[in-house]
Amino acid sequence: MLKLLPLIPLFPLVSSIILMVTLGKLPKRMVAILGAGSVGMAALITLLVGLAFMETGQPHHQVLWTWMRVGEFSPDIAFYLDGLTLVMMSVITGVGFLIHLFSTEFMEDDNSFSRYFAYLNMFVFAMLILVMADNLLLLYLGWEGVGACSYLLVGFWYQNPDNGAAARKAFVVTRIGDTAMAVGLFLLFTELGTLDIQPLAEAAKSQWEVGDTLPVVACLLLLGGAVGKSAQLPLHTWLPDAMAGPTPVSALIHAATMVTAGVYLIARTHELFLLAPPAMLAVALVGLITSLMAAFTALNQHDIKRILAYSTISQIGYMFLALGVGAWAAGIFHLVTHAFFKALLFLAAGAVIHCLHHEHNIFKMGGLRTRLPVVFWSFLIGSAALAALPLTSGFFSKDMILLQAYELPGVGPWLWVGGLLGALLTAMYSFRLVFVVFFGETKMEPDKQPGVRMAVPLSLLCVLALVGGFFALPLVPLASAFPVASEHHPSHLIEGISIAVPLIGLAIAYFIFLGGQWKVDGLVNSASGQMLRKFWFSGWAMDWLYDKFWVQPYKSLTHLLRRECMDDIYNTIVKFCQLLYRVFSYTQAGRLRWYATSMVFGMIVVIALLQGVI
């Protein structure tokens, strides 16, 4: 059964190529079957492979062929299957299939139906390569592949120039991180002589001591790549703009899978990170600060998708926090539960947008609870899981992260307090969204109901978001040979606080946005309140900052360098040639008498020369 492994990425790849070469000439029904079916097949084989893997629990290594051979360097096209890979593959193919199914209805009226599925299948293929890769180079191939597909899908509705700009921003900003990662790979290869992940970890452990400079530098460079891909501070600005793409794309790429690739990368190379405690601390701090900043921003947005985008940034911040404190399994666990509930939230938001004439502003919605019951329940369950209300899937993973952060000696309690504040804000913004959109008076009537191809994925994801915590729990220890966290449990008080905080957030959101018991208008409308609100609304003015300190200076520099002295030399040559061309073309103008005259003078000169006169 394990031999079927290469088939998993093959199905989406073949389907994508078929959709590309048929240039949208296939009937929509056929495209839908091919696009969603191929990912469904991949999910099925993943299930079979997963069951076979569970029997032994031994990592499976499969070499297909040697990719290239350059001197000492010969990376293989090879797959490596262990618990971590399996978890990621299940999320990609499982959640991916549900999102494909949802898309067949969501994109039904789009003219580029076939192009959409070609891109989406290609994305699934690249993402599978990323997580299944045995060496960091193949991983990098998948890494860039998902980046390219993300670019294509963010700019999917390319007729609107704003979408194109958002796509370019997403591409360029992540490329900054990718460059850091590439440099990190070069460093690892020159120092350790291999890029195969398992030998690399062995070599690193034997050659480097804990706290050496080299592993710190290498890990920080890898962190740069992870930060770019996973939209963490300071490269997070692309994700909110990436919401320009179709909503199922946001669910699949910008919530469930691609943006968590950075988390996967760090978890995959955790043995390197263990050698570099300062880099670990950097991971934790980046995660915590990002999650807080993004949560404050999410509290002030009014575009339904932007709220969810900032929430994604914030939740990935949690995962980074978990990785940074060494809670690898907790981080991956949160990745899985987050994939469930955030995909659910995005799809539900997509259904709202689909049924409300493409309205994005939450303050123009309201009272949808009775109008769109399926969507309401999906959203409620998703939000409950996002806010980590007890017994939902998000509760288990977030609780695990917070407790393990608390355990960290030294800064641990501070990280825990920051994480709690984040959890409070998460509960506030997620229920603000629910209360504003689904309660209160109706401002807009939906013109259609979500069909069965929307309702089924939503319901399945609802189940996963609710109980995903239970059945993902036994899966976690399988998540490769992560060092097992200490079994020592913190006091019940700490646990109690962790449970209570989301409920407090929910209560605050209720009093402000639904019950109206707390009047905050005065506070919000005061001068400083307005300023703070604007500051948070703009995402802590990061875009403005980058524009002022990076984009504008770069533009003026390029403007300055456009006049270059080397060009003058070449321009002179060009000018000289043009002059000669004018002169010669003047002599060859077809004027017969001029020809005769020049011939005569030429003859005179020749004769004079022959006679030795001159």
Place this chain on the structure above:
Amino acid sequence: MGSVSIPLDHVLLLSALLFICGLLGLMMRRNIIFILISLEVMLNSSAVAFVAAGARWGQPDGQIVFMLILAVAAAEVAVGLGLVLQIQRRFKSLDMDDANRMRG
């Protein structure tokens, strides 16, 4: 051969003068008929030089070449006049500058 012989220098001078006249006409005239006439003048000036040189050396070659030049001139005029007719038809003018179609 008792007649007064004309010195060769004079004949060559005449030939040169005729050649220059023809050349100047070729360079300065715009009317194609006059250009053709100028060409004839130049051909004949060289023919005069050949005849005179033949007489000077007592050889028949000069006169034979003269006959050749005459034949060439006749052929050239036949072709040239054909071209003149075509030019007149196509451009409604005999001015060679008007017949220029290049845009240099």
